[in-house]
Amino acid sequence: MGGKLWLDLLNSQLVWNGEPVDHLAQAESFRHWVEVLGLEAPQDWDGERRELVALRQIISSAFDDVAQGRVPAPAVIDAINQPLARLSVTPRLHGDGAGIHLHHDRTINGRRLAVLFAESFAQSLTEGEPARLKHCENPRCSMVFHDFGRNNRRRWCSTTICGNRDKVARYRQRKNTQD
Numbered sequence: 001m002g003g004k005l006w007l008d009l010l011n012s013q014l015v016w017n018g019e020p021v022d023h024l025a026q027a028e029s030f031r032h033w034v035e036v037l038g039l040e041a042p043q044d045w046d047g048e049r050r051e052l053v054a055l056r057q058i059i060s061s062a063f064d065d066v067a068q069g070r071v072p073a074p075a076v077i078d079a080i081n082q083p084l085a086r087l088s089v090t091p092r093l094h095g096d097g098a099g100i101h102l103h104h105d106r107t108i109n110g111r112r113l114a115v116l117f118a119e120s121f122a123q124s125l126t127e128g129e130p131a132r133l134k135h136c137e138n139p140r141c142s143m144v145f146h147d148f149g150r151n152n153r154r155r156w157c158s159t160t161i162c163g164n165r166d167k168v169a170r171y172r173q174r175k176n177t178q179d
Helices: 005-010 027-037 045-067 074-084 113-127 159-178
Strands: 013-016 019-022 087-096 099-108 133-135 144-146
Touching: 005 045, 005 113, 005 144, 027 045, 045 074, 045 113, 045 133, 074 113
Parallel strands: none
Antiparallel strands: 013 019, 087 099, 133 144
């Protein structure tokens, strides 16, 4: 949905048409959200959901710090590292008729979803530019995004929703001023 798993996690709690929506709040909406993201269904739905709710709060705090050019607090970094500790990556050589290839076998011990979201966020932190992490400029919207545009001038979570609303509001304001 948002291009990166961690963005989908942060944006799982939003305000839509003035109403708060939390895709992680109830078991049914959580199951649907996991399905829409195309993730493997967990065995411990409730445990995974509770862990993601906590991780969402931590990543949100880290997002705000990084977007403002600050390094997140050590406790926040430690909290992101907790699910990452369940990920093991083992490099292995494989040979076939085309040559030798290096593969990285990944094993997740325990709950899987928080590991995937924490890893996505950690990769973005270390590979991205903090100035590209933004909140939608629509004051009625709570969405966040990563601006992948060449000129880093994106203002809204979606040009078709919040961007269009802004353009319509500015048009109406100009029209009222002219009358």
